[in-house]
Amino acid sequence: MIVETEAYSPDDPASHAYGGPTRRNATMFGPPGRLYVYRSYGVHWCANVVCADEGTAAAVLLRALEPTDGLAEMRSRRGVEDARLLASGPGRLTQALAISAEHDGLDLGREPFALVPPRRPVAVLASPRVGITRATEQPWRYSLAGSTFVSRPRPRA
DNA sequence: GTATTGATCTTCT
DNA sequence: GAAGATCAATACA
Numbered sequence: 001m002i003v004e005t006e007a008y009s010p011d012d013p014a015s016h017a018y019g020g021p022t023r024r025n026a027t028m029f030g031p032p033g034r035l036y037v038y039r040s041y042g043v044h045w046c047a048n049v050v051c052a053d054e055g056t057a058a059a060v061l062l063r064a065l066e067p068t069d070g071l072a073e074m075r076s077r078r079g080v081e082d083a084r085l086l087a088s089g090p091g092r093l094t095q096a097l098a099i100s101a102e103h104d105g106l107d108l109g110r111e112p113f114a115l116v117p118p119r120r121p122v123a124v125l126a127s128p129r130v131g132i133t134r135a136t137e138q139p140w141r142y143s144l145a146g147s148t149f150v151s152r153p154r155p156r157a
Numbered sequence: 158g159t160a161t162t163g164a165t166c167t168t169c170t
Numbered sequence: 171g172a173a174g175a176t177c178a179a180t181a182c183a
Binding site: 006008016038040041044048063089090092095130131132133 | 173174175176177
Binding site: 019024041 | 163164165166167168169
């Protein structure tokens with residue numbers, strides 16, 4: 001279950017797509033509903049959902065998951081026991097799901113992926129984005145209210 | 158508990 | 171040559 005995301009818009013100085021297409025961000029300029037995967041700090045993979053229509057680069061970075069299934073697999077990939085550490089952070093999330101460059105550009109509506117909306121409305125908190133230096137005033141980080149699986153600032157209770 | 162730093166890919170200057 | 175949508179290990183309080 002996705003519990004934390006961040007939005008990146010086409011005219012967003014903090015977005016990879018700001019300043020036009022490059023080899024890395026090409027997927028962001030493609031059709032929506034696909035997965036955009038990039039290398040972060042030379043070490044980690046980060047996964048985004050492409051949102052805008054083709055030619056308009058907007059995406060949502062997946063920052064944290066609450067593991068609900070496949071816990072054993074995630075633990076073995078991550079090498080940690082604590083469920084909160086399995087996918088609370090962009091790099092951890094991709095490692096837990098075994099997402100890497102080979103998944104870049106894949107359709108999230110097809111196997112092995114599936115995106116399922118929540119059954120009922122959920123409470124979401126908006127806050128400043130994490131780990132960026134530009135356009136930090138945009139409160140485009142969205143987290144599930146009360147979730148203990150969110151990365152960084154821990155929600156109280 | 159907080160602070161600092163290494164890893165080393167991709168892009169931009 | 172420097173910085174970045176990061177994490178984990180280490181050092182310190």
